[in-house]
Each structure stands twice: as C-alpha cells, then as structure tokens.
Amino acid sequence: MKPLDLEKIKEMPIEYLAGDAQVLARLPQQEPWVPFDDRTLAFLNALSAALRRNPQTRQMPDAASFAFWCRQGNMQQLKKKYAQPDRIGRGITVHFAPSNIPVLFAFTLVSGLLSGSCTVVRLARKKSPQEALICAAIRQLTEGEFRELRPRIVLCRYAHSSEITDMLSSVCDVRVLWGSDESVLAIRKSPLPPRGVDMPFAARGSAAVIRAKSVLESDSVDILARNFYNDTYLNDQNACSSPVMIGWLGEPDEVQAAQKIFWSEMEKLLAARNYTVPAELAVRKLNAAYVLAAVCGAEKIIRHDSRLIRVQVPAFCEDMWEHTVPGGFFIECAGTDLSMMCPVLGSRCQTVCRIGVEAQEIAAMTAAQGLRGVDRIVPAGHTLDYALTWDGFNMIEMMSRKISCE
C-alpha cells in the first residue's frame, strides 16, 4: 500500500510520544503479523520487565498492574485463550484513549499489537505521570533491542482537529473509540475506508447483585467491602464498570441486616482511606438523589455523609441510568428474585458484579429474558480488571481477520 503524504503530516500539529511523522506516514507499508506473534510477546515481556525494574512504577499502582499484566506468563495464558489458527492482523488500528483512566491507553495499545496490527493511539488531552513513564519505556525499547516494533507503534496527542482525525481514520482498518457518547459520535463523523470498522466503547454503567445471606454468613465482610471499594471508590466510581445499581437478594429483614453490616464496613474503609468528595460533587450527589425521589419513585435517601449516598427504590427502572452520579452514589433495590434487576440490565449496562450469586445464573437470565445489556459478569474486586473481551467484543477477533480454509 502507498504511504501517506509525509510532508502534509509533518505540517500537522501532532505531538509524538512514540514513533514520529515518518513512522505514521509509512504505516500502510507495514505487514500485518499473526496474533500473539513471538516478536510482539518478547517486546511486551521486556516492557513488563523494564517497568517493573523502574522504582517509579512502585509509586503508581495502576502502572504496576499494567506492567504485571503484560508479563510473559499472563500473555501465554491469553494466547491459549485467544490465539486461533489461520488468523492475521487486519493492518492498522487507531485507538482514541479516554482521559481519566491514565493507563487505559497502554492496555488498548497492547490489544492492538497482540492482534498483529500496527497501532496508533491518540492520547487524551490530560497528561499523567503513568503515561510519561510507560511511553518512555516503549520509546527506549523500540529504539533499542526491539527495533522491529518501532515502525508499528505511534503514540500521539493533538488538540481537537477534524483534519487530523480524518487523516488517521482514512488509513485505519479498525478504529477503537473510548469515551463519552458525544466524543465517540464526534470522532465517528470522520469517514473510515470502505472496509474499515469501528469498535466503540461509549458510555456504559454497571450493576451489582448481592445475596444478603452471603454477607450475613460471611466471616470476612471486611475483605468483601475492600473488594467492593476497589470496584467503586478506587476510581471515584467513574469507570463504566463500577457498579451503581445495587440489587439485594433476600427477605426484607435479611437484606436490612446485610445492608447495615456491609455499608458500615464501607464507612470504616472510607474513613481509613481518607476518601474525600469535592464540594461540587457533594451537591451534585444530593441533587441526583432528589431527582430520583421526585421522578423515579425513590422512597428513601440515606446520606451517611457526602462520601456515601444510598437511594432506595421500590423497583428499578431504566430511566434511573440518567440520574446516576460518580463518587459514591448507589441506587439500591431489594427483592427475592434476580429478575428485579432486569429493568436496569438494558443496553446501558456493561458489567454485573456478583456477590454470593453464580455467574451462570445471571448469564442464563440475560439470555432467557433477551436483555440487551450485561457484557460481563465478575466477582467483587474484579470490575476494573482489563480484559481482551470488552463490551461484548472479542478485541483480538475484531482487530484480526480469519483466513477461512476449506
């Protein structure tokens, strides 16, 4: 394939954190590799080692977990799960990273590389120390021992410019879009090549199902609370996969007793971690609770302090998704049957966090009831785990093609 017009690209106001204008211009000339190519895995293992050697990484738990994720052992496991015969990367994938999970750009980059495709990531406007650390390690490796990877990776940043987005879109086989509905739609205005596809990860929300008995009978509610804290407060409950809608399964007295234990454990944890809520958000949370009471039938607003607001509803309804707020805001419903969750398991719902409930039970209900949501069911403590299957897409399959042999 023909390279892009280098002179034109050079004139564009793009900042490169890995690769450069020339690498970008020549992307169409790179050969696709097979998924989980040995060269890719060797590079990722070296990246993992380099990051883990760096003492700075220890200061950043999210960068450390990325480093741990791309180590050889894990990649070999993923290879077993995702590699299929007769597959090859589609060619060029262009990823638009979200701004507030600093390391997500690195995960989405790796998913593109693992598919065998060349990968461009447009970084969010907001810089982070995690980003600086990871980009530096990638530069060092691709300019040294892993030169083969250099022509395949572009990490860049630019201020909003439809011209640049048009240019990137014009060469990509797969476009990966992370962000709010508005930003995803804005980027989708730039046309793709006739055979190009989009993999959009737009705004979603998540739920949790908790069996009251499992809390009452647990001898480690503190661990359960810590896991749930990691699912929610650790990211200010602002990740798509952090639960907001909480369904409690059990008889009313069981649920009440379980809620008391669970939330008072959470309060202890919030105090111990010194979690704080900015003033503007504190008001926003109160506002949302009142709106739910006024128009969605919420019966009780329980405000422990500004960190934890629970809004109790007699039944879930889909509209409630429009009135959620991050930073410790939960809409709770109680019942004896899992089907009470159905109204909030529409297309908006991504992850269901399960406590004391089998994944299969939830998956079976999703299929039996023909629900449009629920792409992922995970135990507490795992909602924020990165996975190569996301929002119902198998990312490796989406970014590679199958050579059908008959």
Place this chain on the structure above:
Amino acid sequence: MPEKTFPFSLTKEKKDNYLTQELTKLTLYHREHCRYYRKMTDAIGFDPAAIRHYADLPYLPVTLFKELRLSSLPEEEADYKTVTSSGTSSQKRSQIILDADTRTQQQIALTKIGSSFLGGRRMPYLVIDCPSTIHSRNNFSARTSGIIGFSIFGTHRTFALRDDMSLDLEAVRNFLEQYGGSRFLIFGFTFMVWEYFLRVLEKENIRLDCSNAILLHGGGWKKMQDKAVSKAEYKDRLQKACGISHVLEYYGMAEQTGSIFFECECGHLHCSDYSGILFRRPEDFSLCGIGEPGLIQVMSLLPKSYPGHNLLTEDEGRLLGVDDCPCGRAGEYFEVIGRVRNAELRGCSDTYEAIGS
C-alpha cells in the same frame, strides 16, 4: 451606633425564632402544594416534630431547578412567568415559577433592602446592558429581572450598550451631560461591566467622568474567576478608567426571590430580615463556624409559588459575624469566595474531552 432598622432589625435570638417558625410553615405549605417537593422531603424522612431550629429544615440544591419544574401553584393557574437564571456558564437553565403575588413581594423586599444601601431617593439610571435584554416577554433571564428589578431605584433609564453589545458612546455621553453632575446609578452584571464597558473604555482610551456614580454590580464571579481578576483590581481599574469610586456589590440568584444581599459601607454582604444564610461543610453538610469557608445555603420567606425558600448553592463563602458589623445593621454578614470548581474524577466515562476545546 445607629438604631437597628427594618429590614436589618432582627438580632440573633429573635431571628432564629422567627425564621424557624416561618420557614417551617413554608416547608409544610410547599409539601402540601408541590408533589415533587413532598416526595423529596419524604425521602429524607422529614419530620416537622423534630425541627428545633431552621437549620434542621430540608434544603434543595439550587441546581435542581435545572432538572425539575417545581411549582406550588395549581395546575390551571395561568398567571405566572418563568425566570431562567443567567446560565451563561452552563448549558442548562433554571426554571423558576413566579406568580403575581410572589413578584410583588419580591419587589417590596428589594425596595426595602436596596434603600438601606442606596438611600430612599431615585436616581438617574444607566444600565450596562442592551435594550433587547428586557424585551423577551415570558422568558425572563436573570439579567432581565436584575435590570427591571433595580429600576425601582432609578429614573431616566438609559442603556449603555447596543443590541450587538457594542458601547453606545453617544447615549452614554448624553446621559452624563444631563445627569452626570449629581448622584446617579450605574447597574450591570459584574462580567458585563468589565467586558463591555471598562475594557472598551481602556482599549479605546475613552475618557468619561462617572465620579458621581454608584456602581451596583453582581451576578457571579464565575466568569471573572476564569479571568483571574480580583475584586480590588476590579474596583481599582474602574476608578482609573472613569472615576467611579463608589462600588456596591450584591449577591443573589434568580432561583431565590427575596434573597438579595448588598455590600455595606464596610465591604460586607448583609443578610436582611427576609432571609437566612448558613454555611455548610462539603464533607457532611454540617454547619460551619464563623470564618470557616463552606457551601452557602440561602433561605427566604418569599417564595410561595415554588419551593425555593431553602436552597443549597454551589457557591463558597464564609460567615464573618452576626449583629456586630460596624455599619450598624443587625443580622448575619458574610463574604462570597466564589463558585466551587468542577470535580476532576478518575474513571473513564464521559470524560474524554469537550468537543472543540
């Protein structure tokens, strides 16, 4: 010390009793007349028997009027107008339901409060805004109600701006020629005065003599905060550009009729007998002590047509004292620090980037 006169006459104990009694009544009234309000106050477990002080009464976030149409008027009541708050810095606008009665009460309160600071005599009135601002009929903006509201202190109302927001120098010069020799009133939104009056005078090196003016301005420092202009600089540059030495700021919001707070001779904002003011800690909404910054909560006895009598704002301020301002007025005096900043959160949803930013 001057005598405590209405509407700055109630000292702490009297005011506590009065507000507690009257605001409780209003709370019950709106629970009877506004379905949403009843549901909301039910949800927080409102119990009239548990009210010891007006601080115990439920308050609504002022932002709620951007999402809900809250009315305590009968459905068929046709005699009301909707005021939309300035909303210049956010996309959504507040809807405030006002009937004739609440409007009249508001006008009376404004007259009484304003006279305490501006004197009882009406003055020629120069408005730093454009005529079209007051011409929309049913859809009032905060600017509209400000201009019209403060008209009660003025005569010979003159607009300093054209509808395209350019300075109508001829109109201003004519006004000054006729009335500039004695006391007159200039009114405008803080940002408008800055951007379309002061900055134009400075840029085009226009000399005007406004040394006899009282400048009354308000309407939020949010836009000014963005420009990082301090109050001292604001006053200083006005003085240099056109000789204005008497600058009065006020604090108020379209969402709460009757609550307007003027700056006194000592530079303190004052709460009148019509209003209550509290400051709450963002972390748990408990009450702040004197001098401690917190979210401003405002209360007013006037709103009857809608449940806007007790509101938690997004503004930060602090109580400076009660009943003992050297200016002699009774009641709370305070300062506004500014609008709280938007929270920066971790997480991935809805944070990608504002389009076009």
